Amino acid sequence: MRKKIVAGNWKMNLTLAQGEQLINDVLAAGLHLQEGQEVVFATPFPYLVKAKALIKNNPGFFLASQNSASEKSGAYTGEVSAEMLQSVGVDYVILGHSERREYFQESNAVLAKKIDLALANGLKPLFCCGEPLEVRKAETQNEYVAKQLEESLYHLTAEQLKNVVIAYEPIWAIGTGLTASAAQAQDMHAFIRAQIAAKYGREAALNISILYGGSAKPSNAVELFSCPDVDGGLIGGASLVAADFVAIIKALA
Template sequence: MRKKIVAGNWKMNLTLAQGEQLINDILQAGLKLQDGQEVVVATPFPYLLKAKSLLKNNPGFYLAAQNVASEKSGAYTGEVSAEMLKSVGVDYVIIGHSERREYFLESNAALAKKIDLSLANGLKPIFCCGEPLEIRKAETQNDYVAKQLEESLYHLSAEQLKDVVIAYEPIWAIGTGLTASAGQAQDMHAFIRSQIAAKYGREAALHVSILYGGSAKPSNAEELFASPDVDGGLIGGASLVAADFVAIIQKLA
């Protein structure tokens, strides 16, 4: 019914040669993707063209950018527009990653603009949402995530929403070695789906892929992906090691 996706976010890592080797190692692993399963590779901007050339003849493999500008074009030195990304063959774009929110102070309103520009240019957003540790400790994570969804996504039509993937990031479990339990992940994913259903209807909610983005690795991916509302993962560190990334992909149900 909905896509099962494993997306690898390289962040600011690897040289071009190292990245090329990583992609080749993944492609040569003999993965057999099933119908409705996708692998997405999110490289740094300078590597997008090379990555596209390596991935293009491999069904089920797609290219993502890690960010996109919130403006269409103009005097924004150092920014990369949605139109530019589309022109080099990008399929997906990660929007609102917790690191972008924290280090670059990206607001929900700015992310809504990025969503709109991405969709207008035929890019599929992977929209990240999730709570920091203090919010989880206060047990107000549902309200926190609901606000992120409302302020960045709820202006979309149901038709537009079909091209959006949501990634839940428990921020307290990113790069810390901590991982949300399968139960915690399922609870939040089910909550997110319920919010989408309340806004757009049950049928629309059932078609939205929701990925888990909090330190997934080969040892816990199978349990996480077995949860009924977890449709795959947005993988950070483990996506930089071909054997680990392949092992995670193989856990897709």
């Protein structure tokens, strides 16, 4: 049975004190996670150690980094390696987020290297894929996403793929006020699962978690998460407000 996951991506937001309060508020909400449900906090690098300490005695809660380096170690000032992240207790690492692809020109080939290093260090990649508005308008989103999967994931073995989570980000629905409909989200999630089945077989496709990452919020989370191929969400802005994030987590039930 594949996992149901809600991951909160704080991006470059909150002070340490604000982040600590946010985690404590979520933990104090009395959530009763069912078997196979996970909540992930993707905090900025400076807060990872503190966040790990806050969640360590709370089953079902996990820690993610928002990025990791494409090199193992060395003279890369300002970079943070997968080995470093593993050493401070990080569980997941977000790779291929649309902002990293756009602002830092991260290619599918670079992301393949990052995924290999993450897996080699016991981290679970949360691999983001998705199309910009012009691709959606041209109705070539399936080909676009298929290429992202092929060039960044398909070198992995089926055993390695078991430790990967995919997040579909319709880039045109992030921070724009636009939101993909539940039907649009389901269509792409089903397409992604079919692509995985074609490459790795039906069992691998049934077991991989695919999250929706396009401006999910309390008002649409239940509808999105009820789609048969949507296994939760990678949440941006709504993850910065404890009440909103808790409401989205409850939508997993």
